[in-house]
Amino acid sequence: MSQLILALDFGGTKFAAALTDNRDSWIGKELLPAPAPASAQADYAGMLAMARKLLAGRQAAAIGVSFGGPVDAARNTVILSHHVQGWEQVPLGAWLQRDLGAPAAIDNDANAGALGEYTYGAGQNCSSVFYITVSTGVGGGLVADGRVWHGADGMAGEIGHMQVDPAGPLCLCGKHGCVERLASGPYMAADARAQMTAGSALWELCAGDAAQITGQLVAAAANRGDEVAMRLIERSATALGRGIGNTANILNPQRFVVGGGVTKAGSRWWQVLQAAARATALPEITVDIAPAQLIDDAPLWGAVALARAAVTSN
Numbered sequence: 001m002s003q004l005i006l007a008l009d010f011g012g013t014k015f016a017a018a019l020t021d022n023r024d025s026w027i028g029k030e031l032l033p034a035p036a037p038a039s040a041q042a043d044y045a046g047m048l049a050m051a052r053k054l055l056a057g058r059q060a061a062a063i064g065v066s067f068g069g070p071v072d073a074a075r076n077t078v079i080l081s082h083h084v085q086g087w088e089q090v091p092l093g094a095w096l097q098r099d100l101g102a103p104a105a106i107d108n109d110a111n112a113g114a115l116g117e118y119t120y121g122a123g124q125n126c127s128s129v130f131y132i133t134v135s136t137g138v139g140g141g142l143v144a145d146g147r148v149w150h151g152a153d154g155m156a157g158e159i160g161h162m163q164v165d166p167a168g169p170l171c172l173c174g175k176h177g178c179v180e181r182l183a184s185g186p187y188m189a190a191d192a193r194a195q196m197t198a199g200s201a202l203w204e205l206c207a208g209d210a211a212q213i214t215g216q217l218v219a220a221a222a223n224r225g226d227e228v229a230m231r232l233i234e235r236s237a238t239a240l241g242r243g244i245g246n247t248a249n250i251l252n253p254q255r256f257v258v259g260g261g262v263t264k265a266g267s268r269w270w271q272v273l274q275a276a277a278r279a280t281a282l283p284e285i286t287v288d289i290a291p292a293q294l295i296d297d298a299p300l301w302g303a304v305a306l307a308r309a310a311v312t313s314n
């Protein structure tokens with residue numbers, strides 16, 4: 001029996017909504033920049049309008065939601081947003097049930113991405129997958145035997161704040177040398193701005209204006225042989241590789257799936273990542289690291305899996 005599933009993704013900079021009745025394609029998909037000025041009410045109204053447009057009067061069998069912030073998945077409630085006021089303890093699942101008349105299951109974006117890759121992407125046919133997204137931040141999620149492992153406080157999978165260099169630079173969380181502080185795009189860009197020298201490839205690429213440097217630009221400069229950029233790219237891959245190796249030692253998942261903008265940094269980044277993970281993990285552990293397949297759609301497909309599970313359990 002075909003069932004209409006509505007998938008919603010509340011991302012940091014953009015929102016997405018999509019509709020499917022199968023395993024591999026969308027019937028329709030809508031994108032929206034996150035509303036400004038930001039508020040939970042504006043976020044919700046924008047998302048609801050997209051959902052109603054997609055449904056065009058049809059009834060969804062279930063709704064899955066990926067939310068860019070901590071959630072209480074068991075209660076389908078948002079705990080808060082780090083970027084937008086008003087999301088504190090919002091019963092988002094109940095709101096959607098009220099407004100769209102279908103059961104809704106929610107999880108945070110890293111867990112939804114993990115479930116998406118596990119069910120429909122690079123983690124298919126694996127019994128356990130640890131998913132990592134490396135872009136503006138570093139998020140992670142573990143799926144084992146079809147279920148997300150949330151942990152006692154709903155905080156499991158936070159590989160971004162695993163400390164891999166205690167002598168390293170200060171992270172936003174107050175510790176030094178976290179994976180996120182060393183591996184994420186904005187932090188690489190910030191360090192490149194501080195270390196750039198006049199006349200270098202980095203300097204040429206940003207036309208001497210350090211404010212223009214992004215993570216992408218650092219990768220481009222590294223590929224042109226810029227020494228500062230190459231060092232930062234290697235440091236990023238080494239930090240994440242150590243994080244993966246340590247995680248392998250604790251959890252021994254069948255596969256690591258890695259996605260996000262920083263993974264497009266080039267083949268050198270991937271080589272260093274694999275070598276650092278291999279050097280950190282115990283020799284008995286197979287370290288299988290695969291690039292994400294669903295790319296930007298991983299949280300949406302994870303939302304589909306959440307919704308299907310909700311229908312089954314009802």
Ligand SMILES: [Zn+2]
Binds near residue numbers: 172
């Ligand atoms: Zn940190």
